Amino acid sequence: MRVLVVEDEPKMAQLLKRGLVEEGHAVDVSASGEDALWMAGATAYDAIVLDVMLPDLDGFGVCRELRRREIWTPVLLLTARDAVEDRVQGLDTGADDYLVKPFSFSELLARLRALVRRAPGERPAVLEVGDLRLDPAARRAWRGDAELDLSAKEFALLEIFMRRPGETLTRVQLIDGAWDMAFESRSNVVDVYVRYLREKIDRPFGCHSLSTVRGVGYRLEAA
Ligand code: CA
Numbered sequence: 001m002r003v004l005v006v007e008d009e010p011k012m013a014q015l016l017k018r019g020l021v022e023e024g025h026a027v028d029v030s031a032s033g034e035d036a037l038w039m040a041g042a043t044a045y046d047a048i049v050l051d052v053m054l055p056d057l058d059g060f061g062v063c064r065e066l067r068r069r070e071i072w073t074p075v076l077l078l079t080a081r082d083a084v085e086d087r088v089q090g091l092d093t094g095a096d097d098y099l100v101k102p103f104s105f106s107e108l109l110a111r112l113r114a115l116v117r118r119a120p121g122e123r124p125a126v127l128e129v130g131d132l133r134l135d136p137a138a139r140r141a142w143r144g145d146a147e148l149d150l151s152a153k154e155f156a157l158l159e160i161f162m163r164r165p166g167e168t169l170t171r172v173q174l175i176d177g178a179w180d181m182a183f184e185s186r187s188n189v190v191d192v193y194v195r196y197l198r199e200k201i202d203r204p205f206g207c208h209s210l211s212t213v214r215g216v217g218y219r220l221e222a223a
Contacts (some may be wrong), residue, residue: 001046002026005038019105023180026180036037046116051078060093067094074115127162134162143205166222168213
């Protein structure tokens, strides 16, 4: 998934980014509330990790403004203290969940997965399309009984396809979902990774589940 991290402390921001990237997610970082509002409006993030303590507009303000602009991306608030008024204020401004610093990274990942699952549109814990199965929490995928050996990027791409089976996805949609802003979007990286993916999920099984839609993009066949 693609995640926006909003945190002004460089060390904490880099820690969050590195951990999420290691899990195969695409991560952008914003050090200010105002920038975060702009980025969240310009890109369809799957989730936003939002620190409450920011130099300009604080996390509560960012969250309130996101919802006022009808941006419904799930928000996980990071608060510095476990005070009731902070939690109440956070949830009242439209945050979906909160985590108190210091937290364990595995809990942050689990809460993000839960948030994305609860987001609009049915998002089951384990995705199934035909005899393909993908478990985002365990980071494992199978074709029938055979487990697939996928790199982090291949896994991220397959997850995007499996969340929208039968839909033709453009290269831009695929890039938005699996690569962050530092990425050069004019390159043919999507085509390259779709080819890798076919070599792992289709060819060994004699399947043709990933179709090329000429001039548009790619589609994972629904059945
Ligand atoms: Ca901060």
